[in-house]
Amino acid sequence: MDDVLHLVSAARRGDSRAFAALHARYAKMVHAVLLSRLVPAEAEDQVQEVFLLAWTKLPQLEDPRGFGAWIATIARNRAVDHLRRRRPTEPLHDGLVDQAASPQHAVEAAHVIATIRSLPEAYRETLVMRLCEGMSGPEIASVTGLEPGSVRVNLHRGMMLLREKLGIRKTSAANE
Amino acid sequence: MSDYLFDGEGTPDPEIEQLERVLAPLAYSGAAPDVAPRRRTPYVIIAATVVAAAGVVLLWPGKKPPPAKAGWTLTVLRGTATIDRHVVVTSEPLAPGEWLETGAGRARLDVPGIGTVELGPGSRARVIASSPLLHEVELSSGKLSARVAAPPRHFAVTLPHARVVDLGCAFTIELDEEGRGKLVVTEGAVSIGAPDVTVSSGEACELDEHGHGPPHALVAIAPAAPRPRPQSAPRPHGKNVPLPTHTPIGPGDDATPAGPSRRDSFREHGL
Numbered sequence: 129m130d131d132v133l134h135l136v137s138a139a140r141r142g143d144s145r146a147f148a149a150l151h152a153r154y155a156k157m158v159h160a161v162l163l164s165r166l167v168p169a170e171a172e173d174q175v176q177e178v179f180l181l182a183w184t185k186l187p188q189l190e191d192p193r194g195f196g197a198w199i200a201t202i203a204r205n206r207a208v209d210h211l212r213r214r215r216p217t218e219p220l221h222d223g224l225v226d227q228a229a230s231p232q233h234a235v236e237a238a239h240v241i242a243t244i245r246s247l248p249e250a251y252r253e254t255l256v257m258r259l260c261e262g263m264s265g266p267e268i269a270s271v272t273g274l275e276p277g278s279v280r281v282n283l284h285r286g287m288m289l290l291r292e293k294l295g296i297r298k299t300s301a302a303n304e
Numbered sequence: 305m306s307d308y309l310f311d312g313e314g315t316p317d318p319e320i321e322q323l324e325r326v327l328a329p330l331a332y333s334g335a336a337p338d339v340a341p342r343r344r345t346p347y348v349i350i351a352a353t354v355v356a357a358a359g360v361v362l363l364w365p366g367k368k369p370p371p372a373k374a375g376w377t378l379t380v381l382r383g384t385a386t387i388d389r390h391v392v393v394t395s396e397p398l399a400p401g402e403w404l405e406t407g408a409g410r411a412r413l414d415v416p417g418i419g420t421v422e423l424g425p426g427s428r429a430r431v432i433a434s435s436p437l438l439h440e441v442e443l444s445s446g447k448l449s450a451r452v453a454a455p456p457r458h459f460a461v462t463l464p465h466a467r468v469v470d471l472g473c474a475f476t477i478e479l480d481e482e483g484r485g486k487l488v489v490t491e492g493a494v495s496i497g498a499p500d501v502t503v504s505s506g507e508a509c510e511l512d513e514h515g516h517g518p519p520h521a522l523v524a525i526a527p528a529a530p531r532p533r534p535q536s537a538p539r540p541h542g543k544n545v546p547l548p549t550h551t552p553i554g555p556g557d558d559a560t561p562a563g564p565s566r567r568d569s570f571r572e573h574g575l
Contacts (some may be wrong), residue, residue, distance in 0.1 A: 158332075160332075
């Protein structure tokens with residue numbers, strides 16, 4: 129947390145390299161917040177917009193230690209504003225088309241991300257951070273400000289709902 | 305106690321691993337935005353930059369920049385069309401993300417290696433994917449007729465409440481402003497929805513805010529000569545645990561008219 133305090137303080141003084149370091153640390157979380165609400169192409173674009181907005185609003189951040197939760201709120205508000213400006217559609221997957229091994233993979237990813245989006249809000253962001261961005265539970269707790277225990281609960285409950293919706297029967301008892 | 309889902313430790317859960325593999329391509333990999341060093345009056349600098357950038361845009365010659373990914377060309381067939389409110393009279397490239405509106409006119413989109421898409425009056429659409437693996441159009445409203453000469457699943461149409469994936473065919477979609485309408489397949493087949501359902505030549509299905517209805521035969525349209533059904537594609541390499549092993553048949557299926565059997569698993573429909 130001390131390094132975040134240092135980075136935020138430096139960024140507030142105009143240090144763009146410190147802000148770049150904040151981006152490196154929080155971009156995946158911001159993207160996950162956006163991806164849990166927007167289609168992949170839009171989520172990708174909005175990450176930059178969120179960080180640019182954060183850069184301009186940084187002097188307004190009262191507690192630098194709350195940077196993670198603060199920028200997550202900016203991302204959620206940004207997603208809401210974006211959705212209000214256009215009618216929501218079925219989830220897209222063009223963000224992965226260039227990287228997917230096949231259209232089949234693109235279809236699968238679109239289906240899974242759409243299913244995650246149908247979950248309660250408390251679970252979808254955490255699941256996207258874990259399953260899509262590859263963030264670990266402790267890392268998720270660190271950047272969101274949530275307690276590790278809360279992250280663990282969100283992941284497991286969210287995963288249980290996701291399995292139900294995808295029709296997966298739990299085969300492993302490793303995570304009990 | 306190890307917990308693979310929480311911290312990635314311990315015995316990996318195969319379903320979680322599979323989900324990670326499926327979703328990994330969506331992970332963020334962008335660079336930090338280029339921010340100007342903060343000065344005493346940052347808002348003035350940022351505002352000035354925005355104004356200057358707007359001025360550059362306004363003063364720039366009126367030529368449209370080339371699309372990020374080449375391939376989609378709009379040709380106006382009747383009347384005029386607009387691309388992000390820029391009026392098109394004859395022909396121009398259409399870049400992904402740009403909204404095309406036909407107004408009272410008609411237009412055609414040509415995609416090399418894919419085929420053609422015609423848009424009727426009152427249509428609003430945009431390209432949302434354009435790559436060697438997938439070309440995709442989002443139809444907000446209006447009428448879209450596609451004739452596709454590409455391998456299966458290389459072309460798709462996203463609708464407000466459903467997604468249509470081409471399996472090698474010709475089809476037409478009509479939508480009103482509320483996203484309600486009809487899909488009609490005149491050649492080959494498409495899959496729609498998730499889990500996907502196949503709609504074959506000579507069949508149609510209704511589109512509404514809940515997605516789509518079951519396929520039903522269209523008596524008025526004579527089915528085209530039957531095409532060979534797409535063959536199953538080789539499974540992807542590596543560990544492959546099927547995700548939805550079974551989707552319960554929902555209510556109302558007993559009333560589904562006889563026709564192609566519903567494909568309950570979105571993975572089952574191979575190429």
